[in-house]
Amino acid sequence: MPQSDWLPGKTGRVAETSGADATRNPDTVHACVMERDALTKLALRVAGGFPAVTQGQPFGEGAEVFKVVGKVFAIVNTGDGGVCVTLKCAPPHARSLVESHLSVIPSYHMNKQHWISIVPDSDADTTLVEDLIGNSYDIVVSLLPRAQRPLDPARPGLTD
Numbered sequence: 001m002p003q004s005d006w007l008p009g010k011t012g013r014v015a016e017t018s019g020a021d022a023t024r025n026p027d028t029v030h031a032c033v034m035e036r037d038a039l040t041k042l043a044l045r046v047a048g049g050f051p052a053v054t055q056g057q058p059f060g061e062g063a064e065v066f067k068v069v070g071k072v073f074a075i076v077n078t079g080d081g082g083v084c085v086t087l088k089c090a091p092p093h094a095r096s097l098v099e100s101h102l103s104v105i106p107s108y109h110m111n112k113q114h115w116i117s118i119v120p121d122s123d124a125d126t127t128l129v130e131d132l133i134g135n136s137y138d139i140v141v142s143l144l145p146r147a148q149r150p151l152d153p154a155r156p157g158l159t160d
Contacts, residue, residue, distance in 0.1 A: 034103070034124040040078055042126060043085040043118075046133045047074040052150035053137075069148050073140040074133055083108055083117040085129070087136035090114075101128070 047066040048055055054067050062079025065072055075086040083105070089097065091113045097104040098116065103124035107115035118124055118132065141149055 034120050034126075034129075036084060036120045039084050039118065039120050039124060039129065040076060042129050043074065043076045043133060044078075046130050047076065047137075050134075050137050050150075068137060068140050068150065069144055071140045071144065073136045083119055085118040085133070086110060087116055087118070087132050088114060088139050089116045089132070089136065090139065093135070097132075103128070104132075 044064060047053065050068065052068050054070075056065055056067070057063060058065055059075075062077060064076040064078055066074040066076070073088050077084055077086075086107050094106070094113065094116050098106055101121075101123050103118055103121035105117050105119060106112035107117045116132070118129060
């Protein structure tokens with residue numbers, strides 16, 4: 001039986017920390033749910049597409065870790081079950097996302113103020129996933145010393 005935790009601010013919603021889906025109030029369920037495989041493939045493609053990104057499996061098979069200049073910005077679960085995508089996020093933004101999106105939960109085994117996870121759900125769409133991965137990359141790059149920041153003309157402001 002999966003371990004479940006109530007998520008603050010999400011009445012009637014329980015997230016399963018060891019399953020790919022969440023049990024929730026029937027009133028909150030929508031017909032269109034991004035499938036886990038689609039979410040994983042999208043996250044792998046987007047996270048791997050930024051400049052100066054390396055990909056590895058330091059935690060073993062099933063957890064693809066994406067780093068920019070040695071700093072983690074995304075973890076994608078390619079194994080069975082569990083959270084799908086874990087990303088860095090600014091604390092106020094993280095709280096807002098958790099409160100407003102069924103597919104965004106506080107990250108398991110990470111600092112819940114600075115990390116969020118995306119799970120397959122009714123509001124996990126391509127735009128949301130791409131934006132959150134890009135935001136995570138931008139946060140990590142902005143914290144790097146200027147001399148180490150990757151140059152990308154398509155993303156102005158990161159090198160200023």
